[in-house]
Amino acid sequence: MSETPDHPSVPTSGPAVPAGGPAAPAGARGDADVRGRLDAVRREVAKTVVGQDAAVSGLIVALLCGGHVLMEGVPGVAKTLLVRTLAGALDVDTRRVQFTPDLMPGDITGSMVIDSSGGELVFREGPVFTNLLLADEINRTPPKTQSALLEAMEEGQVSVDGVSRRLPTPFLVAATQNPVEYEGTYPLPEAQLDRFLLKVVLPVPDRGAEVEVLRRHAGGFDPRDVAGAGVRAAAGPDDVVAAQAAVRTxxxxxxxxxxxxxxxxxxxxxxxxxxxxxxxxxxxxxxxxxxxxxxxxxxxxxxxxxxxxxxxxxxxxxxxxxxxxxxxxxxxxxxxxxxxxxxxxx
Structure with a gap:
């Protein structure tokens, strides 16, 4: 993906895994193994998503940093498919929330409900309790609901009814917004934007990539069936946690x-x-x-x-x-x- 002043991107090259040469120390060999698995994740994502290498890089970098990504692109450039495929390639849990004007904070974080069996108040987890949360069209919900994600994104926890509850590890919010529709949208406030580690723009693919997209659909590719496209788990949550620890060194x-x-x-x-x-x-x-x-x-x-x-x-x-x-x-x-x-x- 090229970079223009209006469309900042991340590099598109995959992890560089040295080959050959003298044997590396044990820790370095471990790092190379994990890098190799993440490179395999990139190849798995390529089975369903074409021409969005920069966005894949951004999601992987955010995972390694324990951060979150704001993805901007017109409808139909594979934002949702990218997140679903990444979750399958990483063997992590993923959930999707469609942000709408009537969405309430409790619809994201969870809320206290009455247990039908005992009549007591119990906490019912919201969709934020996952590894990879797709916040679809986040700018279509009012700031009050947008702010429900602030604590989760910054501290990896949710506080409801005076009790803080930890979120799974790893945890990543991949939020999407449409750059061309303004009616019925609420611009993200500065505090919310600052919580996103990266913003990546998913462009309309070039002609060659778009022809490849059509070739796959003509061959029977179903974007709703990631497993049917042959995507397999190339890494797991433990690999992400190990990579995060290595990055900190x-x-x-x-x-x-x-x-x-x-x-x-x-x-x-x-x-x-x-x-x-x-x-x-x-x-x-x-x-x-x-x-x-x-x-x-x-x-x-x-x-x-x-x-x-x-x-x-x-x-x-x-x-x-x-x-x-x-x-x-x-x-x-x-x-x-x-x-x-x-x-x-x-």
Whole structure:
């Protein structure tokens, strides 16, 4: 997927698993095994989804960071199919919530109900109690209901009736929104957007990919039957947890830490932005850069890792000044300028 100022993306290459050469230490061999399984997950997803490699990369990076993804794309570009296939390839539980104007917070988190057998109040889990939650068309529900996900996304728990309940591990929210319909939608507030580690845009596939989509449908492919497409579980929750632990060990030099901070500070100084990158956004960029470095088979972060994930991690956290919007300035352009103004450490 190409990257334009309005459509930030993540890199599309798969995990780099070194082959041959001297034997690696036990821990490194373990990392390579897990990376290999995640690469197999990518191949399984490709059995049903064509031309959305950047979105697959974004979901995998978010899983490794324990973060969440906002997916934007017009109807029919395989957002739902991508999440369902990823869940099958990872052998994790997944649920889907169709966000509508009348959806209530309890419809997501769960609520206290009367037990018919004993007459006592008991907690009934909502669909958020899963590994991979597809929040479909999240901007079609009012902010009150959108905010029901804030605690779950930030702390991995849900508080109902004064009791906090942990969510399964791993836990990822993959939310979708339509970029072309505005009637009946509620823009996500800054606090909600800031909870998403990444925003990825799913484009209409190019001609070659679209021909392949039609070829598969002509051959009998049923998008409602992921298992029928031959998708198998290539990794499991334990593999994701092990990969998350490995990512946390990736070294970050002091110069690279300073580079991340300087990029964040450059956005705050931009005359075109009303809202720059917060410290939470800077830490998010550090997390995604570490995950990408690990996926490439390295135990250290480079400035290229930071730049590779900067747009997908930071662009949705920025807000233009009204006068800049009137002039047709794009957030991606402003971010690119801010990144370009920061000296790259060597």
């Amino acid at each position: 990736v070294a970050v030099a002091e110069e690279v830490l300073g580079y991340v901070v300087d990029i964040a500070r450059a956005t705050r100084q931009s005359p075109s932005l009303e809202l720059g990158v917060s410290p939470r956004g800077a830490t998010a960029l550090l997390r995604t850069a570490r995950a990408w470095a690990w996926l490439q088979g390295r135990d250290f972060v480079t400035p290229d890792d930071v730049k590779a994930l900067a747009h997908a991690t930071l662009a949705h956290r920025l807000a233009l000044r009204p006068e800049a919007e009137l002039e047709g300035v794009q957030v991606g352009q402003v971010l690119a300028t801010a990144i370009g103004s920061v000296p790259v450490p060597r």
